Amino acid sequence: MALDATDWTVEESTKVIQYIGDDHGGASPTYATVIEFHRWLQDLADDAVAVPASSDELDITKSDPSRRSTDNIITLINGYTLGVATLDSWEFLYDGSIIQADGDVIYDGIVNFGNADVQIQIHQDGVVIADDWWNQSSAGLNPDSAAGISHRFLIPVRTAGADIDGRRLLGTCRRLGYTYNEFGINGTARGNNVLALSDALDLNNETVVGTLATWDQFVNDIVGYNGIDVDNNSVDEYYYSSWDNDAGTIPATPSMNDFYEYCKYVTRDGSAETLYGISGELFRGITHEIAVTNIVSGPFNAFEELTWGTGATAGVGQMFAIDSVSAPTTLWIQLLSGIAPTNGLTLTGTTSGADCDVNVTVTDRSATINTPFVGVSTGSALIGAYGVGIDIGDLTSSDKVKDLGNNVITPPNYVTNIVAGLISGEDRVLVAPWDGSSTDVNGDPAINKNQFLLSTILDGDNETAVVVKAGDEGPTIPSDTPSSGYLRVVDDAGNERRLHYSSWTGSTFTIDTSDGNEDFLGNEAAVDNNVYLAYIDELASGITAEYTSVQTGTRNLVVIVRDGAGTPIKQFISSWSQGSSAGSITAIRTSDE
Structure with missing residues (x-):
């Protein structure tokens, strides 16, 4: 024209x-x-x-x-x-x-090579430019379709004799329902400066904005540095978030892809949401990991704006994580404007007023940024982005996350087994190990009470630990053992004590029972007495009972359901197994009246 x-x-x-x-x-x-x-x-x-x-x-x-x-x-x-x-x-x-x-005043040209209908935003000096006049309805301004150009326009990069943030710009495209992308210009030059932003329909993001706005299941429980043992190896990895995917009521049964869509929603173009104290539209993820020392005032907040330097060394970043608010050695930021800090510069928390110094190493993590920030959805699983932590109960073995050490972490396969067909308050349910072949005198599968042997004598009042050694299994407690649950220990009188354990590691169960079963004073349990896991050992509190554990193979089980109360039934006993996917069994209720 x-x-x-x-x-x-x-x-x-x-x-x-x-x-x-x-x-x-x-x-x-x-x-x-x-x-x-x-x-x-x-x-x-x-x-x-x-x-x-x-x-x-x-x-x-x-x-x-x-x-x-x-x-x-x-x-x-x-x-x-x-x-x-x-x-x-x-x-x-x-x-x-x-x-x-x-x-003293310069307006530089911007040219975007992308699809004709892409809509782009420009980040400049720590904000997203509010008026995106270069976007027309379903098109860009001044396109050249023959050359593959969607937009051509000018942006002010210098005013009153000073460059605006070193003439640095970041272009993004975040239309909900489409793929996200970003492209940076590290200092415009005279003439035309190229962006390469394009998008396409995202088949894993088809939920409309009005529906996404009602979702309340997804909450970041820990905003900032936190440890999660995603791979279940008893050693925490560290992340800058801990997303909980079942914190509300909508959607009723949230999936990992729902979480992916929600993360796109809160960071979409025009988002009114905030993450870590900045707008969702501005939020990208961690760009720099910074070693620090010499905190001289504090503490820092768990997340806040940081500033540093003057003139050519000045910068502003939003801190997303710090390994200690009072004695930090490392912190993680998204650079908002200026340049990344260098060795010896002082970082100051805008809200807290805390100070610390850069300690030599500043690691550029911008290559780890994903668009969207959460990572990639396969439709059923998430390939997570750098530092994004998710509650272990919401992950499956198909998901992957990446910790702040840039290590890819794969969750174990958590499997839930359910016993159904129960009457609350009447049925006593026991699920125990079976060796796959042994039967009792009635021909029913027999509990394998020799799963472990007691390694140390239990002879005190209020025992707090049970240490096992090899029986048919062991001496190390199997990896498919529930993180907490019940244990049966045979004492010297032949009674099978029902002990609740709160955790386990190696060959030791930590006992927190307080109903008297933990009292072995005067009625000991000797070394080599039988010990076995009770995967479910309870009076039914609903129509089902269940347990969850990590499973990669198959475990043989025996299920016993008894009810001698108001509506008595004949004992239900059956073999069962836990495999690599969820399983269930329904108790057959044969009347005993």
């Missing part, structure tokens, strides 16, 4: 060149390339006499208004400037740079 002279004025007294046509989205706004703009000015400047009636106050007797360096670099000279009184005139030019005020 050539420059429309009726949409522009030149005022000689102020030397302001003003666009006066329709605004973006109006009836018929017009746009011109910077070289067309220059040619128009020079065409006016060589007139014999200006024509004020056409708002033209340029002619051969007036100062020269512009100079061409290339077709994409135009300088306004002799005091001429682009007007901003009514409309920002520079918004109606494209395909190059405009320099004015002796270089």
